Amino acid sequence: MYDEPRTILQSMNLSGYKELDRHGSESFCCGAGGGRMWMEENIGKRINLERAEEIVANGANTVAVGCPFCLTMIEDGMKELEKEESIKTLDIAELVAKHMV
Numbered sequence: 001m002y003d004e005p006r007t008i009l010q011s012m013n014l015s016g017y018k019e020l021d022r023h024g025s026e027s028f029c030c031g032a033g034g035g036r037m038w039m040e041e042n043i044g045k046r047i048n049l050e051r052a053e054e055i056v057a058n059g060a061n062t063v064a065v066g067c068p069f070c071l072t073m074i075e076d077g078m079k080e081l082e083k084e085e086s087i088k089t090l091d092i093a094e095l096v097a098k099h100m101v
Contacts, residue, residue: 002027005066005092012099016061020054028054029070052077055087063089 002024009017022028028051044050052074055063065071071091078084090098 001066005064008092008096009064012096014099018058018060020058022054046077048073048077049080052081052083056081056083061087062095063087064092064095065089066092 006019006024020028028047045053055074055078063074065074068091071089074089075084078087078089
């Protein structure tokens with residue numbers, strides 16, 4: 001499901017809304033729905049760390065996710081990069097609730 005969460009975010013008229021380079025059907029899923037959260041990487045970086053680095057490079061100060069696994073994986077990546085205070089990771093539902101009038 002790619003379009004529906006983005007439609008919600010775009011309807012909120014958030015200033016500075018950006019997509020990562022890898023998004024939608026070309027996304028880089030954290031893989032936790034397939035159990036990647038509990039697996040060690042044998043080559044390269046952990047998926048959540050690589051994704052967190054992409055988020056930092058994007059210049060975002062808030063990240064919206066639509067998956068409970070992504071929420072945990074991205075939060076862990078931000079902690080590893082010591083960015084958890086400067087870049088907030090929120091579920092889309094949390095972001096919608098914050099912007100309700």
